[in-house]
Amino acid sequence: MEARRSRAVNEPVDPDVDPVGPGEGGERDPGAGPPAPPARGEAPVVAAVALGGALGAAARYGASLLWPTPDGAFPWTTLAVNAAGCAVIGAFMVLLSEEWSAHRLVRPFFGTGVLGGFTTFSTYAVDVRQLADAGAGRTALAYLGLTPLVALAAVWTTAVATRRALARGRSARTGGGADGDGDGTGAGARDGEGEAGT
Amino acid sequence: MNWLLVLLGGALGAPLRYLTDRALRRRFGPHFPWGTFAVNVAGCLALGLLTGAAAAGAASSDLRLFVGTGLCGALTTYSTFSYETLRLTEEGAPLLGAANVAGTLAAGIAAAFAGAAAAGALWG
Numbered sequence: 001m002e003a004r005r006s007r008a009v010n011e012p013v014d015p016d017v018d019p020v021g022p023g024e025g026g027e028r029d030p031g032a033g034p035p036a037p038p039a040r041g042e043a044p045v046v047a048a049v050a051l052g053g054a055l056g057a058a059a060r061y062g063a064s065l066l067w068p069t070p071d072g073a074f075p076w077t078t079l080a081v082n083a084a085g086c087a088v089i090g091a092f093m094v095l096l097s098e099e100w101s102a103h104r105l106v107r108p109f110f111g112t113g114v115l116g117g118f119t120t121f122s123t124y125a126v127d128v129r130q131l132a133d134a135g136a137g138r139t140a141l142a143y144l145g146l147t148p149l150v151a152l153a154a155v156w157t158t159a160v161a162t163r164r165a166l167a168r169g170r171s172a173r174t175g176g177g178a179d180g181d182g183d184g185t186g187a188g189a190r191d192g193e194g195e196a197g198t
Numbered sequence: 199m200n201w202l203l204v205l206l207g208g209a210l211g212a213p214l215r216y217l218t219d220r221a222l223r224r225r226f227g228p229h230f231p232w233g234t235f236a237v238n239v240a241g242c243l244a245l246g247l248l249t250g251a252a253a254a255g256a257a258s259s260d261l262r263l264f265v266g267t268g269l270c271g272a273l274t275t276y277s278t279f280s281y282e283t284l285r286l287t288e289e290g291a292p293l294l295g296a297a298n299v300a301g302t303l304a305a306g307i308a309a310a311f312a313g314a315a316a317a318g319a320l321w322g
Contacts, residue, residue: 054209057212061263061268086276090281117275120275122244123267124306125246126246147276148280151280154280155281159284
C-alpha cells in the first residue's frame with residue numbers, strides 16, 4: 001500500500017488534491033524541486049484540468065437550471081452539488097492512492113478538474129452573504145453551518161467506506177475467504193453425516 | 199451560448215486553481231493547503247464583487263455566467279477543501295484541519311462581504 005501511494009504521490013505534476021499531511025510532503029518535494037524539467041509533462045496536465053473544470057462547471061450549471069433556487073430560499077441545489085462532489089472525491093482519492101494505478105492524467109482530469117469545477121466555495125460564501133443581506137439571517141446561518149458539516153461528513157464517510165470495502169476485498173482474496181469456506185463445509189459435512197445416518 | 203460561457207469560464211478557473219496551488223505549495227510547503235485556501239478566498243472576493251456589480255446593473259448576465267458560474271465556480275472548490283481537511287485530520291494534525299475549516303470559512307465569508315462592499319462603493 002505504501003509503495004502504491006508513494007508512486008502516485010511522487011508524480012512531478014500533482015493536482016491540488018494531493019495529500020497535505022505532514023508525513024507525506026517530504027518524500028514528494030524532491031520530485032517537484034527545481035531539477036525536474038517542468039515543461040515536459042506540464043501542458044497535458046493543465047489541459048486535463050481545464051477540460052475537467054469545464055465539464056464540472058457545466059454540470060453544476062445544469063443542476064442550477066434543473067433545480068433553481070428562488071431568491072431568499074435555502075440553496076439546496078448548491079448544497080447538494082457540494083455534498084455530492086465531496087462524497088465522490090472521498091471514494092476517488094482512496095481508490096486512486098490505495099488500489100488503482102491509474103493513468104497520470106486521471107487525477108488531474110477528474111479530481112482537480114471535474115470535481116473541483118463541479119463543487120464551489122465562492123457561490124456558497126456569496127449566497128450566505130446575500131441571504132444575510134436579504135434579511136434571511138436564520139437561513140444564512142443554517143446554510144453557513146450545514147454545508148461544511150455535510151461536506152466533511154460526506155468525504156469522511158465515503159473515504160472510510162471505500163477503505164473498508166477494499167480491505168474486505170483483500171481479505172476475501174487471501175485469508176478471509178478460507179474462513180468462510182471452512183464454516184460452510186463444516187456445517188454441510190455435519191448435516192450430510194446426519195442425513196446419511198438416518 | 200450560455201453553456202459555452204460556463205464551459206470557457208470553467209476551463210480557465212480550474213487550471214488557475216491548479217497552478218496557484220502548485221506555486222504556493224512550492225513556496226510554503228505541503229503542510230497546510232495554502233493553495234486551496236488562497237483560491238477559495240480570492241474567488242469569494244471576485245464573486246462578491248461581481249454579484250454586487252450585477253445588483254447595481256453594472257454586470258451583464260453573460261459576464262455573470264462566464265466569470266461567476268464558470269470562472270469563480272471552478273476556481274473555488276469544496277471537494278478539495280473537504281478532502282484536504284480530512285487528510286490533515288487523518289495524518290495526525292486535527293488542529294490544522296480545524297484551522298483550515300475555520301480559517302477558510304471566516305476568510306471566504308469576509309471576502310464575499312468585502313467584494314460586495316467594494317462593488318457598492320464603485321457602482322452603488
